[in-house]
Amino acid sequence: MQTNLKQNFGDIDIYLFDQLLKGTYDNCQRVLDAGCGSGRNLLYFLKNGYEVYGIDPNAEAIETLRSLAKDIAPKNSQNNFKVAKAEDLPFDGAYFDLVISSAVLHFAESEAHFDTMLNSMWRVLKPGGYLFARLASDIGIESLVFPIGKGRYLLPDGSERYLVNEQILLNYTASLNAQPHEPIKTTNVQNLRCMTTWCLQKL
Structure with a gap:
């Protein structure tokens, strides 16, 4: 059973897996991972059978993803995987069912970034489409993070992140x-950092 789960889902984010189990994205066809890394x-x-796209600023990660896609989804165009940044997505507006x-997002350098x-991610999302976002927050550890300017904080685990509340x-x-289709959910990792899941539908 464990082997089958790993083969089918890989190292997928557990909260994204939760949405798949709930059937939230069953009617989505065109999917973008904005900041996909090597495609976990x-x-x-x-x-x-989804039409899958991915962007990442790391060219090596994109090559790894292209190789993965070529092996398991040869009909999925290699041109769907691009070296790009989330703030400048190279796609038309209202193009994706799921982003x-x-x-x-917690790697933002400032509030403006x-x-x-x-807004770049929201622009490429179709009306009725979904945004799945998982990002660092200060929810539950407000007194334990230290502001360093422009919305960024030093966390108890020693990392620096842009934090939302x-x-x-x-x-x-x-x-x-x-339209939020799930309540905002936050996981506290022993008061070292908190990760929040934010699930929206575009009206």
Whole structure:
């Protein structure tokens, strides 16, 4: 059983896996992972006939993903995987049914950079489409993080991240005219860092 799960889903984000189990994305066809790395969140989509796209600034990671896709989904165009940044997506507006942003937005360098990345992802999403975002937050560890400017913080684990809080996410949900299809959920890792899952549908 464990072997079958690994073969079908790889090292997928557990909260993205949760949405797949719930059937949230059953009617999605065209999927973008904005900040895909070598494709850990795309194995299931490649194996199950989705039209899969990925961008990442790391050229080596994109080559690894192209090789993976060629082996398991040869009909999926290699041109769908591009070296690019989330804030400047090389796709038409309203193009994707699902945009995945897993552990990407907290690398924003400032409030303006975060805003640009998020709006870039939102631009390419179709009305009715879904954004799955997982990002660092200060929810639950507000007194343990140290501000270093421009929305970035030093975390107890020693890393530096751009952090959101619940109100920031609620404000963006409203300004994007989005519908949350899940409550905001946060995982606290022994008060060292917190990761929040933010799931939206574009109205």
